[in-house]
Amino acid sequence: QVQLVESGGGMVQAGGSLRLSCAASGLTFSSYTMAWFRQAPGKQREFVAAISWSGDSTDYSESVKGRFTISRDNVKNTVYLQMNSLKPEDTDVYYCGADRAAWSTRRILFVYDYWGQGTQVTVSS
Numbered sequence: 001q002v003q004l005v006e007s008g009g010g011m012v013q014a015g016g017s018l019r020l021s022c023a024a025s026g027l028t029f030s031s032y033t034m035a036w037f038r039q040a041p042g043k044q045r046e047f048v049a050a051i052s053w054s055g056d057s058t059d060y061s062e063s064v065k066g067r068f069t070i071s072r073d074n075v076k077n078t079v080y081l082q083m084n085s086l087k088p089e090d091t092d093v094y095y096c097g098a099d100r101a102a103w104s105t106r107r108i109l110f111v112y113d114y115w116g117q118g119t120q121v122t123v124s125s
Helices: none
Strands: 003-007 010-013 018-025 033-039 046-051 058-060 068-073 078-083 092-099 119-124
Touching: 003 092, 018 033, 018 092, 018 119, 033 068, 033 078, 046 068, 046 078, 058 068, 078 092
Parallel strands: 010 119
Antiparallel strands: 003 018, 018 078, 033 046, 033 092, 046 058, 068 078, 092 119
């Protein structure tokens, strides 16, 4: 059974930092593109960042580029999202996803095979 378990969310003041983790089990982790998406109540889940199976390629949404860094450890089967210079508009539930499709589809929500349960990030002004 595949499981993705996010952790590291919480409440932080604007300008602060958080590091999210997503631990995967039940799948060949190194075969999957991994990504972070986020979702506000009543809105569609939106792409934040993705990393290729090898870690050689990364991609970020314009809203987080330069502030967030995605990384992975294929020995620990874990993907990370380092979030710096946080803003109130970064407040959302953050989800990690695993995708076996081509790298070219990394920003497309519906290609992802597995999702975690989400972790809440709240940034106060």
